[in-house]
Structure formats: structure tokens, C-alpha cells
Amino acid sequence: MLSxxxxxxxxxxxxxxxxxxxxxxxxxxxxxxDEQGNPNLxxxxxxxxxxxxxxxxIFSPARRVRDNTIKHTLENALSTKEVVINVVSYDMVQQxxxxxVEYPKGVNEFTKSGFTALASEKVKPFxxxxxxxxxxxxxxxxxxxxxxxxxxxxxxCEIVMFHINENILNEAGHIDPHKIDLVARMGNDFYCRASxxxxxxVAKPNTKPAIGYDAIPEYIRNSEILSANNLGQLGNIERLPxxxxxxxxxxxxxxxxxxxxxxxxxEGLCHHLFLLAKDLLSQLQVEQAWKVLLLAKxxx
Numbered sequence: 001m002l003s004x005x006x007x008x009x010x011x012x013x014x015x016x017x018x019x020x021x022x023x024x025x026x027x028x029x030x031x032x033x034d035e036q037g038n039p040n041l042x043x044x045x046x047x048x049x050x051x052x053x054x055x056x057x058i059f060s061p062a063r064r065v066r067d068n069t070i071k072h073t074l075e076n077a078l079s080t081k082e083v084v085i086n087v088v089s090y091d092m093v094q095q096x097x098x099x100x101v102e103y104p105k106g107v108n109e110f111t112k113s114g115f116t117a118l119a120s121e122k123v124k125p126f127x128x129x130x131x132x133x134x135x136x137x138x139x140x141x142x143x144x145x146x147x148x149x150x151x152x153x154x155x156x157c158e159i160v161m162f163h164i165n166e167n168i169l170n171e172a173g174h175i176d177p178h179k180i181d182l183v184a185r186m187g188n189d190f191y192c193r194a195s196x197x198x199x200x201x202v203a204k205p206n207t208k209p210a211i212g213y214d215a216i217p218e219y220i221r222n223s224e225i226l227s228a229n230n231l232g233q234l235g236n237i238e239r240l241p242x243x244x245x246x247x248x249x250x251x252x253x254x255x256x257x258x259x260x261x262x263x264x265x266x267e268g269l270c271h272h273l274f275l276l277a278k279d280l281l282s283q284l285q286v287e288q289a290w291k292v293l294l295l296a297k298x299x300x
Contacts, residue, residue, distance in 0.1 A: 028057070030061075039109070044073070080124065110126065120136045142156070177194060225271070249295055274296060277296070
């Protein structure tokens with residue numbers, strides 16, 4: 001393993017390692033205005049949400065590594081104390097990238113990148129019409145993390161109004177990850193798209209009890225078929241199925257088929273039951289997978 005002391009490499013190389021390993025990162029497409037009202041628009045991937053009450057977003061325009069200058073967004077946030085943070089969907093990623101060109105101060109990136117400026121309701125900076133969610137914010141604080149190139153400046157933004165395109169909502173009124181189709185920043189010139197097969201569900205343990213990884217029987221933990229992720233799923237169950245539920249499983253058509261076909265081949269029977277359990281786990285049917293695995297104990 002490569003071990004690195006941050007103080008023993010260049011800032012540029014350290015920056016590249018950080019961007020490549022701390023990823024994907026959501027993008028704050030930040031709209032600001034200067035004291036004369038000139039708009040500015042620029043993306044930042046040092047960004048996330050940090051509180052719901054008060055609703056708080058933080059993004060960080062870092063000092064440029066090459067010449068230690070600061071960005072217009074930071075200048076405007078310090079002087080006007082307002083910003084609109086727009087999220088970035090796949091349909092707008094190329095235009096968003098175009099806006100990151102280092103245009104001279106006073107140049108309107110809305111115009112340069114072809115985005116539509118919408119008036120905000122509570123702050124002066126404009127919203128990006130094409131963005132599926134737009135957060136109007138007041139700047140509560142700016143924390144400088146250093147004075148050298150590469151140093152971040154944490155801009156703490158309290159949301160005072162936000163706007164959601166209704167087309168990205170599902171029937172329950174929640175944001176659908178496939179409809180919002182967000183993109184995120186990776187290292188170098190790479191991005192990733194948070195939709196389609198890239199989106200998956202993981203059941204949250206939260207407050208319910210769970211048996212834990214250590215309670216999984218050894219014959220299951222040592223399986224060459226189940227992955228570490230599969231074992232994590234199995235450990236996140238509140239209690240194991242009882243003997244009656246396992247016996248009832250023998251009437252399941254898939255299980256009956258395996259038992260009938262493999263009744264003279266214990267090793268093959270065990271193998272196919274584990275394959276069935278893995279398939280059930282891929283469908284998030286954890287309890288059913290447990291029944292199959294506990295039944296398999298008779299043959300493994």
C-alpha cells in the first residue's frame with residue numbers, strides 16, 4: 001500500500017489524490033452577484049448538506065493552487081452574503097462545465113454557458129432555470145482554512161427558500177433519483193451519473209436491532225458464493241426465521257426443484273441453494289435468503 005505524508009508531496013499532487021479518492025462529490029452550481037449586481041455562475045465539488053434545522057449547505061471555493069488567487073464566487077459571497085446553489089443534472093453537465101472557464105470579472109457565465117437566469121424570491125443572485133432543484137441561501141459565515149494555494153474557504157449557507165421541479169417527483173411526492181438524474185464529480189476529468197443501474201438500495205439499520213456479522217454461522221461466512229456485501233445484508237436482520245418457516249420453505253417451487261434435481265448430490269444441492277440465496281439477496285429478500293441458507297445447513 002502506498003503511504004503518503006501530505007507534507008512531503010506537492011499540493012498539486014495531493015489535490016489530485018484527494019479528488020480521485022474522495023468521490024463521487026455532489027456539485028454546487030453557485031450563482032452570486034457582485035456589489036454592482038453583475039451575475040456570476042460557477043461549479044464547486046467541495047460541497048454537501050450539513051444540517052436540516054437550520055437547513056445548511058456548505059461549499060468551498062479553494063484558493064487556486066497555481067497562483068494562490070481566489071475565485072469571483074468567494075469575493076461575491078464575502079461582499080453580498082447571498083448565493084443560490086443549483087444542483088446539476090445530466091442534461092446540463094456540459095453547459096455547467098463550460099461555465100467553469102475562467103472568464104474575466106464581470107463576464108456573465110449565464111450567457112457564456114447558455115443557461116436561463118430566473119429571478120429569486122428572497123435573494124439577489126439568480127437561479128438556474130435548467131437545474132431541477134435551486135436553493136436560495138444567505139451566507140452565515142465564511143471560514144478560511146488557510147492562506148496558501150489549495151486552501152479551502154467554507155461558505156456556510158442557510159437555505160431561506162428552495163424550488164423543486166415537479167417533474168422529478170414520484171407519486172409519493174419524493175424526489176426520484178432516476179428522474180433527478182444527478183451527476184457528481186470524480187478525479188481528473190471524470191464524472192459519474194447517479195441514475196439507472198448506478199442507483200441501488202441499502203436497508204438502513206437505524207434504530208432496529210440487528211444480529212450482526214458475528215452471529216452469522218461459520219458455514220455461511222466461509223461461503224465462496226456470498227460476497228462481503230451479501231454477509232452485511234444477512235447481518236442486518238432483526239431475528240432469524242424459526243424452524244417452522246424453514247420447513248415451510250420446502251414447498252417453494254424453486255427450492256423443490258433444487259431438492260428434486262440434486263437429491264443424490266449433496267455438494268451440488270448446497271451450491272445451488274447458496275446461489276438461490278444470493279439471487280434473493282440481490283432482490284433485497286433478506287429473510288427469504290436466510291430461510292434458504294438455514295435449510296442448506298442440512299446439506300453443507
